[in-house]
Amino acid sequence: MTRTSTNQRTDGQHNDMATIEMIGVRKEFGATVALADLHLSIGSGELVCLLGPSGCGKTTALRLLAGFETPDAGAILVDGDDITTVPPRRRGFGMVFQEYSLFPNLTARQNIEFGLKVRRAGKAETAATVERLLTMTRLEKHASKFPHQMSGGQKQRVALARAIATQPRLLLLDEPLSALDAQVREHLREEIRRLQQQVGVTTVFVTHDQHEAMAVADRVAVMRDGVLEQIDPPRTLYSRPASAFVAGFVGTVNRVGARPEPDGWRVLGAHVPAVGEAVTGTAVVRPEQLAVQRANGTPGVFATVTGVSFLGALTRLTLDHPDEGPLVADLIGPEADGWEVGDRAIARVRADAGSVVLQ
Numbered sequence: 148m149t150r151t152s153t154n155q156r157t158d159g160q161h162n163d164m165a166t167i168e169m170i171g172v173r174k175e176f177g178a179t180v181a182l183a184d185l186h187l188s189i190g191s192g193e194l195v196c197l198l199g200p201s202g203c204g205k206t207t208a209l210r211l212l213a214g215f216e217t218p219d220a221g222a223i224l225v226d227g228d229d230i231t232t233v234p235p236r237r238r239g240f241g242m243v244f245q246e247y248s249l250f251p252n253l254t255a256r257q258n259i260e261f262g263l264k265v266r267r268a269g270k271a272e273t274a275a276t277v278e279r280l281l282t283m284t285r286l287e288k289h290a291s292k293f294p295h296q297m298s299g300g301q302k303q304r305v306a307l308a309r310a311i312a313t314q315p316r317l318l319l320l321d322e323p324l325s326a327l328d329a330q331v332r333e334h335l336r337e338e339i340r341r342l343q344q345q346v347g348v349t350t351v352f353v354t355h356d357q358h359e360a361m362a363v364a365d366r367v368a369v370m371r372d373g374v375l376e377q378i379d380p381p382r383t384l385y386s387r388p389a390s391a392f393v394a395g396f397v398g399t400v401n402r403v404g405a406r407p408e409p410d411g412w413r414v415l416g417a418h419v420p421a422v423g424e425a426v427t428g429t430a431v432v433r434p435e436q437l438a439v440q441r442a443n444g445t446p447g448v449f450a451t452v453t454g455v456s457f458l459g460a461l462t463r464l465t466l467d468h469p470d471e472g473p474l475v476a477d478l479i480g481p482e483a484d485g486w487e488v489g490d491r492a493i494a495r496v497r498a499d500a501g502s503v504v505l506q
Contacts, residue, residue: 164192165225165316165349167212172221174207174373181207183373185221194343194350195378196360199370199396205353206321208370212351213319214238225316241310241348242319245326247302249294255305256281256290262313280308283342300331304338311346318343318350324359336363357397361385369393385433387422391506394431401437403471405430405505414503415471416448417496423505436500437476439464442491450474452490462486466494 167189174182182204189195197205210216211223214235223231230238249258259280263273281287284304294302303323310318323339324332340363343350354360360367361381368378369392377389388394391402405421405428406413412421414430415437421430442449453473454465462483466474474494478486486492496503 164347166191166227167317167349167351168222168224169208169211170222170224172208172211172218172223174204174211174216174218180373182211182218185373185375187368187375187378189349189351192347192349193365194340194352194363196352196354196364196367197370198354198357198360198367200355202372203370204373205355205370207373209319209321209351209353212317213240213242238317239313239315240317240319241313241315242321243303243306243310243323245322245324247294247299247306247326249302249305249309251294254291254293255286255297255301258294258305259308259312262309266313276312280312283345284308284338298331299327300335303327303335307339307342311342311348315348318348320350320352322353322355324354325356332359339363361397367397369396371396386501386504388431388504391431394504394506399434399475401432401434401471401474402429402506403432403474404428405503412503412505415494415496417498419496419500420502421505422502425505427506429506431504431506432496432500434463434475434477435461436497436503437474438495438497439466439476439478439482439486440493440495442493447493449491450494452486452488452492455486455488464492466492468494 169185169187172182172185185208197208199205207216211218214233217232222229250261253261256277260273260277263276281290284307286301286304286308289297289301324335327335336359352363364381366378366380367384369376369384371392377384377393384393384397388397394400403415405425408418411418412430414432448469450466450468452464453467456463461477461479464476464478464486466476468474476494
């Protein structure tokens with residue numbers, strides 16, 4: 148992608164990938180603190196997902212970026228320029244909502260070209276941009292359809308194409324896939340990532356779906372009660388959660404006792420390396436880090452299988468451990484075969500599990 152000046156153009160269009168900073172941002176709604184001292188930096192061309200449960204502040208952060216709300220304290224910078232009080236129409240951002248918000252009386256092609264016409268782009272430029280975006284979003288065969296003639300996935304691709312047609316400095320996605328069924332959602336999230344990388348636009352993606360966030364983001368920002376708990380690449384977030392909340396929200400975890408030993412820790416009867424601080428004497432062990440073997444008369448502490456769920460590529464066992472309580476283990480291959488509720492088993496941390504996380 149060819150970079151140009153980071154200054155705003157007089158015609159309102161922007162060709163650059165923006166850097167974003169939210170510095171000490173606070174937002175209250177009456178007695179409710181939606182955001183408390185939020186510090187967030189987003190690099191040029193980066194896709195960052197804001198992830199968290201309902202009411203955590205992620206949508207408020209997006210609305211502040213869009214200019215639909217004004218912070219009670221703090222500042223919002225784009226490429227170093229303070230835009231905290233700049234109206235939405237002057238920010239040069241693109242936004243996609245979960246409801247699509249297409250013009251029902253316009254075709255897919257007309258919806259995409261709408262923003263270009265508002266900005267009085269030339270006919271040749273408009274036609275070339277629309278054709279390019281129809282191709283990029285694989286909508287060529289649907290260009291003449293009206294919204295009521297398109298599927299949910301097709302309408303959302305039109306909304307994406309319309310949002311990036313004007314070369315926005317920043318693309319804001321507000322739970323854009325939540326209204327779609329699971330198969331379409333999985334396919335479209337890959338399309339969003341491909342399109343974002345191809346165009347190169349800095350993007351903020353709000354979602355409550357951890358799988359969605361982990362699949363598309365360069366970094367994931369986990370939020371709770373208006374506070375940023377952790378922001379890291381998906382793999383780091385999963386393997387090195389900064390708090391018990393992050394560990395539990397991103398993926399499934401088992402919390403079991405951990406006892407220090409020379410050069411390691413004793414966790415579920417196994418000597419393992421560990422990272423983190425042992426504040427509570429608890430280790431976070433992911434389901435795939437557990438090995439489960441049949442008791443078969445072997446001496447030891449036995450768990451009882453209380454549930455068996457076939458999930459395609461893996462089988463998930465739930466177990467009741469006499470010392471640790473409920474456990475979840477994900478098994479693949481031959482080790483997953485033949486388990487039934489009521490079986491007795493020995494659950495240990497796998498020898499190849501790597502480090503567990505202490506808390």
